[in-house]
Amino acid sequence: MDLFIEQLPVVLEALNIGFIQTLKLFFVTLLGAFPLGLIIAFGSMSNFKPLSYLTKFIVWIVRGTPLMIQLLIIYYFPGLVFHNPIWGGGEGGRFAAAAVSFIINYACYFSEIYRGGIQGIPVGQEEAGLVLGLTKTQIFFKVKLLQMIKKIVPAMSNEIITLVKDTSLARIIALQEIIWAGQAFMKGSQGISGAIWPLFFCAIYYLIWNGVLTVLLGKLEKKLDFFR
């Protein structure tokens, strides 16, 4: 027990540092994937067939293969095949590679959610906007966007909560996120080795963060209840 109390601050400090990296990856992914997903959604809905087929093909590849493979390929491919390790060394390079992989992967999932949301809006909304002299851009931003957001909040909430846990996959390219930090105490780090309990603490970090997100997303859903 004494040992535990002695080790706890050391472990928590390491986990906090790891968790900050986890949160960074989480937010950067959302920031990139929200808009990129919308662009991909418009691509796949385009009337220009080659563009729509191309985007659908890309979405098929990205959704059809494991994120872990995508991470490994994006991180190692430039260096091993072109002898041009564009990601640079160190934690910064690993983070950049992880962020790019996550953004592309999640944007593809988001694009399908967006597409469903946009196509679920009755045609009459667009037509009403057109006869009132609105441009297509105004119709999207002033008429459709909020209706789309309302429709997709439940599906998006699912993806966002999955993303929190998926960030741990970046462990495979040794990104120093929270699992990496917790695992270090199994192998031995800062005089602590063979300890499994830090991993339980990792799980608690994920649980709390997902709890916070669930509450926030629930509030957003309530907030959009003012219209139907």
Next chain:
Amino acid sequence: MSILEVEHIKKSFGKTEVLKDISFNLEQGEVLSIIGSSGSGKTTLLRCLNFLEMPNKGVIRVNNEILLDTENPETLKESEVRKKRLHFGLVFQSFNLFPQYTALQNVMLARELLAKERPDFKANRKEILDEIRVNAEELLRQMGLEDRMNNYPHQLSGGQCQRVAIARALALQPDILCFDEPTSALDPELTGEVLRVLRNLADKKTTMIIVTHEMAFAKDVASQVIFMDDGHILEQGTPEQVFDNPKMERTKQFLSSYS
């Protein structure tokens, strides 16, 4: 001079010819009722006038200005269409109000967005927006909705929604206001309140085209009636001519199904 001249409009969807050579004129302040069975092309005609569909052939003139001439590709450009639409207003069967905006916001939205394109908008922002709001409130008052302005569409009855939609179309002061079966989605009790609004507009000499199945109303309010059948205008004239003395056998047959 007619406010609206439609000449030889043709429209096909794939191999189906929906409009086969439609021509008519409409005078300022007149109310034109278009009647006919489902599938006769009434709605497609209204959608062509509002450029929701592009006619394959024909000419549309408003106040002697050519809005569309299929022989002249200049008039078919997408960028031009938006301005031309503003000559017409369209009220839909299913209202198509924007659910996330209140009644008042629905009426104000299009004018606000247009106002933002004015070069003097930044300088006179407050005056312009105030004027739009006052105007929208006045329109809703005319529709008998003074105590419903801040309600969202889902809080309104169908008849109230349709009246908001009419106010929304009027806010842009179109030359010609079109109605596509404005009461067909309403139960009979709510039909009356919308028809009364149309009656008022007619009394104020609003130029209107009304596609409707309300024969008694059409006969009462219209100054001109068109009976459409299978993509043609089969009969056209005053309500007395079309309703009381139809010349064509098909018109008689159609009207008899309503009596």
